[in-house]
Amino acid sequence: MLFALLALAGCLKEDTEKVRDLESVIVSEEALPAELKTIIDEKKEKPFQLTYSDKEYLYICIGYGKQETGGYSIVLNDLYLTETEVRVDTTLLGPELSDQAKKTATYPYLVIRTELVEQPVVFK
Numbered sequence: 001m002l003f004a005l006l007a008l009a010g011c012l013k014e015d016t017e018k019v020r021d022l023e024s025v026i027v028s029e030e031a032l033p034a035e036l037k038t039i040i041d042e043k044k045e046k047p048f049q050l051t052y053s054d055k056e057y058l059y060i061c062i063g064y065g066k067q068e069t070g071g072y073s074i075v076l077n078d079l080y081l082t083e084t085e086v087r088v089d090t091t092l093l094g095p096e097l098s099d100q101a102k103k104t105a106t107y108p109y110l111v112i113r114t115e116l117v118e119q120p121v122v123f124k
Contacts, residue, residue, distance in 0.1 A: 018080045044107040049123045058116050059083045063109035071095025072108040082124040086117060089124040
């Protein structure tokens with residue numbers, strides 16, 4: 001039984017190991033496919049994670065919902081392929097003190113375009 005547990009633990013670790021990095025491009029709002037832009041506009045009020053694909057690319061979208069001020073940015077920490085999934089890791093960075101004074105609501109989100117792969121996307 002102990003052998004079975006150790007073998008299972010090895011399999012779980014293997015599934016999350018990086019096979020290779022995925023090349024990616026951060027897509028500006030102007031360059032989004034029209035259908036994807038509509039979907040994001042409908043979801044931007046609340047945090048969201050979604051994927052969208054066309055015949056050429058996979059788009060990975062991460063939104064952090066409504067923020068009370070401007071000046072937020074999103075960093076793409078990692079994007080890679082494992083044997084079973086695509087893993088993406090992002091971080092929302094807060095505004096500088098000077099940006100916090102501006103009380104204009106913003107909806108920070110990031111759209112990443114990468115090669116079209118069939119594996120599911122896991123957000124970290």
